Amino acid sequence: MARTKEFDPDIALERALGVFWEKGYEATSIADLVTATGVQRQSIYDTFGDKHGLFRAALDRYAARYAGAAQALRDPSGGASPLGRLQRVFRMVADEAEPGNRGCMLISSAVERGRCDDMVVSHARAAVASLEKALVATIREAQDAREVPPGVNPRAAARVIVTLVWGLRAMGRAIPDRAWQRSVVDGALGLVTAH
Amino acid sequence: MARTKEFDPDIALERALGVFWEKGYEATSIADLVTATGVQRQSIYDTFGDKHGLFRAALDRYAARYAGAAQALRDPSGGASPLGRLQRVFRMVADEAEPGNRGCMLISSAVERGRCDDMVVSHARAAVASLEKALVATIREAQDAREVPPGVNPRAAARVIVTLVWGLRAMGRAIPDRAWQRSVVDGALGLVTAH
DNA sequence: ACATATCTTGACTGTTCGTTCCGGAATGGT
DNA sequence: ACCATTCCGGAACGAACAGTCAAGATATGT
Numbered sequence: 237m238a239r240t241k242e243f244d245p246d247i248a249l250e251r252a253l254g255v256f257w258e259k260g261y262e263a264t265s266i267a268d269l270v271t272a273t274g275v276q277r278q279s280i281y282d283t284f285g286d287k288h289g290l291f292r293a294a295l296d297r298y299a300a301r302y303a304g305a306a307q308a309l310r311d312p313s314g315g316a317s318p319l320g321r322l323q324r325v326f327r328m329v330a331d332e333a334e335p336g337n338r339g340c341m342l343i344s345s346a347v348e349r350g351r352c353d354d355m356v357v358s359h360a361r362a363a364v365a366s367l368e369k370a371l372v373a374t375i376r377e378a379q380d381a382r383e384v385p386p387g388v389n390p391r392a393a394a395r396v397i398v399t400l401v402w403g404l405r406a407m408g409r410a411i412p413d414r415a416w417q418r419s420v421v422d423g424a425l426g427l428v429t430a431h
Numbered sequence: 432m433a434r435t436k437e438f439d440p441d442i443a444l445e446r447a448l449g450v451f452w453e454k455g456y457e458a459t460s461i462a463d464l465v466t467a468t469g470v471q472r473q474s475i476y477d478t479f480g481d482k483h484g485l486f487r488a489a490l491d492r493y494a495a496r497y498a499g500a501a502q503a504l505r506d507p508s509g510g511a512s513p514l515g516r517l518q519r520v521f522r523m524v525a526d527e528a529e530p531g532n533r534g535c536m537l538i539s540s541a542v543e544r545g546r547c548d549d550m551v552v553s554h555a556r557a558a559v560a561s562l563e564k565a566l567v568a569t570i571r572e573a574q575d576a577r578e579v580p581p582g583v584n585p586r587a588a589a590r591v592i593v594t595l596v597w598g599l600r601a602m603g604r605a606i607p608d609r610a611w612q613r614s615v616v617d618g619a620l621g622l623v624t625a626h
Numbered sequence: 627a628c629a630t631a632t633c634t635t636g637a638c639t640g641t642t643c644g645t646t647c648c649g650g651a652a653t654g655g656t
Numbered sequence: 657a658c659c660a661t662t663c664c665g666g667a668a669c670g671a672a673c674a675g676t677c678a679a680g681a682t683a684t685g686t
Contacts (some may be wrong), residue, residue, distance in 0.1 A: 238632040239683045260543055262457035266674060276634060278676080287674065338546070343601060347542040348455055350605025351533070360605040387625065392618030399615045400591065403598030406538060410545025410555040420594045423587030427622040430582065433662035434653045461644060471664060472645085482644065 245283050248273040252284075253294035257341040260348050261291055292355055298341045299359050306363075309370045318377035319384060322397075323425060329401055330417035333408040340405040347406065367401065368394050375428075384429055393428055400424055440478050443468040447479075448489035452536040455543050456486055487550055493536045494554050501558075504565045513572035514579060517592075518620060524596055525612035528603040535600040542601065562596065563589050570623075579624055588623055595619055 251273045255264050266287060270277055284290035309325050316324060338344075345353075346360040371394035378384040384393075404417050446468045450459050461482060465472055479485035504520050511519060533539075540548075541555040566589035573579040579588075599612050 238630080238685095239634085239681080241633065242682095258546070260457065262455065265672075267672080276636085277674095278636090279634065281675070282633075339542070344542050346605035347534070347539050347601050351453070357605045360602070364602070364606060389618060389621070392614050392621065395611065395615045396595065396618045396622065399595050399598035399602065399612075401598070402601050403594035403596070406542050406597050406601040407555070407559070407594065410541035410552045411559060416590065417594075419587055420590045423584060423591045426584070426587065427591065432654045432656090432660060434651080434664085436663070437652095460642075462642080471666085473647095473666090474664065476645070477663070 241279070241283075243273070243275045243279065248275045248280075248283070249290075249293055249297060252290055253297055253341070256291055256294050257298070257338050257344070260344060262348065295341065295345060295356065295359055299363060302340070302342055302363055303366050306367045306370045309367075309374055317383060318374050318381055319429065322371075322374050322378065326397070326401075326421050326425065327418070329404055330421045331414060333404065333412040333414045333417040335412050337408055337412050339409040343402055343405050344409065364398055368398050371397050388428060397424065436474070436478075438468070438470045438474065443470045443475075443478070444485075444488055444492060447485055448492055448536070451486055451489050452493070452533050452539070455539060457543065490536065490540060490551065490554055494558060497535070497537055497558055498561055501562045501565045504562075504569055512578060513569050513576055514624065517566075517569050517573065521592070521596075521616050521620065522613070524599055525616045526609060528599065528607045528609045528612040530607050532603055532607050534604040538597055538600050539604065559593055563593050566592050583623060592619065 252269050255268050255272045259268070264287075266277060266280070269275075269280060269287075269290065273280070275283075280290065284293055305325070309321055312321070342359055342363050345356045349356045350360060368391075372390045375384060375388065375390040375393050379386055379388065379390070400420065404420060408417065447464050450463050450467045454463070459482075461472060461475070464470075464475060464482075464485065468475070470478075475485065479488055500520070504516055507516065537554055537558050540551045544551045545555060563586075567585045570579060570583065570585040570588050574581055574583065574585070595615065599615060603612065
């Protein structure tokens with residue numbers, strides 16, 4: 237017994253996510269969000285609470301997607317070998333580094349608000365833990381397949397790669413140089429496999 | 432033939448730097464800077480122009496210090512070997528990751544403002560280039576001293592390490608876990624040296 | 627068709643933003 | 657001692673900020 241929304245909250249959230257992703261939390265105003273979503277102020281407040289609530293919703297959605305990427309590392313679709321999957325995902329990160337690329341919203345948010353926003357910290361922790369776990373599993377499989385030497389410590393190597401991903405994406409916000417990042421990825425893979 | 436300043440612009444800049452470092456550009460207000468520096472609004476504008484001018488001055492100062500750290504990598508003081516120097520600097524980065532640590536202002540600024548502020552981008556580029564150059568030189572020396580196997584590509588390895596530093600410092604803003612970061616540093620050094 | 631709960635709209639709240647204006651105080655060169 | 661110049665302090669600027677209110681519009685369950 238109520239009126240139906242004229243806008244799709246899902247699409248609105250998606251567009252709000254885009255703005256937060258591009259400009260960060262502080263630099264994004266409600267007016268920006270009204271413009272980007274095409275949704276009226278009050279409807280935003282009715283649907284998402286306040287600015288931080290909308291930000292949380294956006295980051296939740298982004299994080300779900302990011303976790304999906306970590307899952308893709310485990311999923312043996314395409315019949316690729318463990319090392320092949322690692323290479324593919326890793327190179328995908330470097331290839332994203334082109335002008336106009338917004339980097340990773342989780343990382344940008346962690347840097348901008350990690351020191352004052354627990355919600356952001358939780359997401360960052362979860363993202364690191366999930367990617368680390370997926371990488372440990374993949375590296376172990378790669379060792380079983382004799383693609384990575386047994387002397388490599390899977391956990392340490394996984395953490396190195398997680399850190400490299402953060403570094404690449406942080407750097408990509410200001411210096412989106414695909415060739416440079418490629419050389420990092422290839423160099424790192426070379427260090428892990430060469431013996 | 433003029434009145435002398437009652438405040439020390441050098442100290443004021445130092446304190447302003449501290450605020451920008453902690454909170455970032457957008458989240459820092461002029462009122463914050465007045466409070467932190469103890470300097471009146473008008474005097475700030477007289478001395479540094481506007482908010483962005485003060486930010487530039489602060490980042491200039493921070494960058495000069497950061498370049499000094501890259502220089503420390505080259506400087507063979509303490510009689511340490513090339514690899515020893517690399518280890519020392521690299522571990523220092525990880526050891527900074529404790530609660531309360533503000534990370535690296537250059538990196539935070541690059542992430543926050545890299546997409547809308549050329550001044551920040553220039554600084555980021557310069558910092559990357561300078562650290563990369565210093566690392567290439569150090570790795571070559573380490574190879575000459577047979578501390579690092581000759582099969583390692585100095586430039587690629589240097590870029591990997593630069594990226595790791597960015598990753599560690601970006602992550603440290605939200606997840607300052609010294610043990611975790613130590614394992615990254617040790618893992619990376621292990622990959623570079625082990626053969 | 628009616629009642630009612632919700633949505634939309636746009637004006638509006640008080641606060642804070644970055645910045646500027648101005649009058650009085652203080653200083654160094656003549 | 658005076659003058660030109662700079663600095664300090666505080667009030668004030670319009671704009672933008674996050675968030676709210678109230679009234680008209682609309683769709684659904686009855």
